[in-house]
Amino acid sequence: MISDQESYRFSGHDTFHCKEQWILKGAQLVGIEEGTDVFKENRAISLLGVGKNMVRSINHWLRAFGVISKDDEVSNFAKLLFLEDKLDPYLENDGSLWLLQYYLCKTNHSSIFQLIFSSYFSDKATLDFSEYQIFNYVNRLLVNKGIKEVAEKTFNSDFKVFIRTYVSPAKNEKTVEDDFNAPLLSLNLVSDTGRKNAANQTIYRLNRGVQDSVSCEIFGYCILDEFKNETSITYDEIRKKIGSYLCLSNEGLEILIDKLCDENNEFIYKDDAGVRQLQVKNNSENFKNIMLKKHYGIQ
Secondary structure (H helix, E strand, O other), rough: OOHHHOOOOOOOOOOOOOOOOHHHHHHHHHHHHHHHHHOOOOOHHHHHHHHHHHHHHHHHHHHOOEEEOOOEOOOOHHHHHHHHOOOOOOOOOOOHHHHHHHHHHHHHHHHHHHHEEEEEEOOOOEEEEHHHHHHHHHHHHHHOOOOOOOHHHHHHHHHHHHHHHOOOOOOOOHHHHOOOOOHHHHOOOOEEEEEOOHHHHOOEEOOOEEEOOOHHHHHHHHHHHHHOOOOOEHHHHHHEEOOOOOOOEEHHHHHHHHHHHHHOOOOOEEEEEEEEEEEEEOHHHHHHHHHHHHHHOOO
């Protein structure tokens, strides 16, 4: 039961959504200090130039975005992007944003992201949702697993941070600067429908679609990362994980699979007797990194 409880987290960000500059600054700090113990020290406040609560929040988001691994080290992908190869330290490339979106769902360190993008909509006909619907869904899920329900106040803060990650607030002088500091806003994955439910809560919509800005190299990297060492992966497995995390429609997913196979001999898609599978000839860490570098024009 302890492992189940640890697998769901609805706090840790101290109500702050992630600011774009935090990711690079945090990765550099952990890299220079050779570990995450620095976040427990008061000097992190001056090194990062933020308050104590924001230091905790930065630590949280670095883990949620997969920049810090479970071993408390800078992850391999973060080293490639930010520290060693410096493929895109300032997040100027859409592919980098899609990688962050993928890892944000994959790590499950901030559980609401995986739950909304993947679990909640696995059997829904509509892509609309409200805070009330997600709150009820989450607590039903927790009860079914024998886990203590999340408090409404805690969830409310978490939901607000989720929305702020993807949806710009109403424009005013105080929010203009913040608009440029939420890295995933430009992906347009969640929209405010302009409608309210009976409880006067905003109704939002998940914008599943073709997602033209996802390159086949980024898509291939995510597959190799999610399904390590596997040589045969079913379409449904890809749809439930990568397809959901990247907010792809079925059409969008099929387009990317076809493109991936057309441009890379290491991937073969087969549809035999209704069984759809992606076969991978090379599922090594080295090939995964080659795919990533290829997206940035290095290979």
